[in-house]
Amino acid sequence: xxxxxxxxxxxxxxxxxxxxxxxxxxxxxxxxxxxxxxxxxxxxxxxxxxxxxxxxxxxxxxxxxxxxxxxxxxxxxxxxxxxxxxxxxxxxxxxxxxxxxxxxxxxxxxxxxxxxxxxxxxxxxxxxxxxxxxxxxxxxxxxxxxxxxxxxxxxxxxxxxxxxxxxxxxxxxxxxxxxxxxxxxxxxxxxxxxxxxxxxxxx
Numbered sequence: 001x002x003x004x005x006x007x008x009x010x011x012x013x014x015x016x017x018x019x020x021x022x023x024x025x026x027x028x029x030x031x032x033x034x035x036x037x038x039x040x041x042x043x044x045x046x047x048x049x050x051x052x053x054x055x056x057x058x059x060x061x062x063x064x065x066x067x068x069x070x071x072x073x074x075x076x077x078x079x080x081x082x083x084x085x086x087x088x089x090x091x092x093x094x095x096x097x098x099x100x101x102x103x104x105x106x107x108x109x110x111x112x113x114x115x116x117x118x119x120x121x122x123x124x125x126x127x128x129x130x131x132x133x134x135x136x137x138x139x140x141x142x143x144x145x146x147x148x149x150x151x152x153x154x155x156x157x158x159x160x161x162x163x164x165x166x167x168x169x170x171x172x173x174x175x176x177x178x179x180x181x182x183x184x185x186x187x188x189x190x191x192x193x194x195x196x197x198x199x200x201x202x203x
Contacts, residue, residue, distance in 0.1 A: 010055050010059050010060040010061065010062075010124075010125045010127065011060075011061065011062040011064075011109070011112045011124075011125070011126050011127065012051060012052065012060060012062065012063045012064065012085075012127040012129075013062075013064050013066075013105055013108065013109055013126065013127070013128050013129070013130075014051075014064065014065040014066065014085075014128075014129040014130070015066050015101075015102070015105060015129060015130040015132060015142075016042075016065050016066065016067040016076075016080075016129075037195070039195050039196050040193050040194075040195055040196075041076075041193065041194055041195070041196050042076065042192060042193060043191075043192050043193060043194055044076065044079040044080055044083060045079070045083065046191055046192045047192045048080075048083045048085075050188065050191075050192070051127055051129065051157075051159060052127075055125075060084075061116075062086075062108075062112055063083070063084050063085040063086065064085060064086050064088060064105065064108055065077075065080045065085045065086070065087055065088070066087075066088045066089075066090065066101050066104065066105045067087070067088075067089055067090075067101075068089065068090055068091070068092050068101065069089045069090070069091060069092075077089070088101070088104055088105070088108075089101075090104065102132070102136055102140075102141075102142070103136070103139060103140060105142075106136075106139075106140035106141070106142070106144075106145050107140070109126065109128075109145040109148075109149070110140070110145060110148065112126070113126070113145070113148055113149050113152050113154060114152075117152065117153075118152060118153040118154045118155075119153075123153075123154075123155055124149075124153075124154045124155070125154065125155045125156070125157065126146070126149045126154050126155070126156045126157070127156075127157045127159070128142065128145075128146065128156065128157070128158050128159070129159045129160070130142055130158075130159075130160065131158070131160025131161060131164045131165035131166055131169065132164065132166065133166020133167070133168035133169060134166075143166065143168040143169060143172060146158070146169065146172055146180075147172050147175075150172065150175075150176040150179050150180060153179075154179070155179050155180070156176075156179060156180045156181070157180075157181050157183065158180065158181070158182045158183065159183045159184075159185060160182070160183075160184060160185070161184065161185050161186060162184050162186050165182075165184070169182060170182070
């Protein structure tokens, strides 16, 4: 028997590059300067546990994480696959910008939204890890995808860093206060990161 609020489809979409960028940028409290520590790594299991919290595993129908290559064989991608995520990788341009990765993730989101109508007894949920509000050169964007999900009666759970959070999402939440929640990683940074030692890298 399905209760009136049971989740039927939960779609988790992650733009990992932005998340990792702010994990590696740490404020030095003594100098008040933000420093980069490339040895900082993401604990995939702990992050996945956070965003999938209180959701039945069988109801999470779609798990997608998007990132950049090289390298395709990086350990982190295998760790996401072990958690049941489909890994979508895009190439970087000569200026080190991700090329068309956002478009790929947007298309996956629109496909899910249009393929799985949300009903009172089957409330669909989109969990998005990205505060990116850029217009994507006039193409599809994350705010547009989020608004479309809400217009189709999905619930949306957004996760972001405060420094990378676009106010466009706050404006959208104001229009759909009962359907959209916004969460920040900042207070949980140390729970989901570890520093990889030089010795471990060499092995």
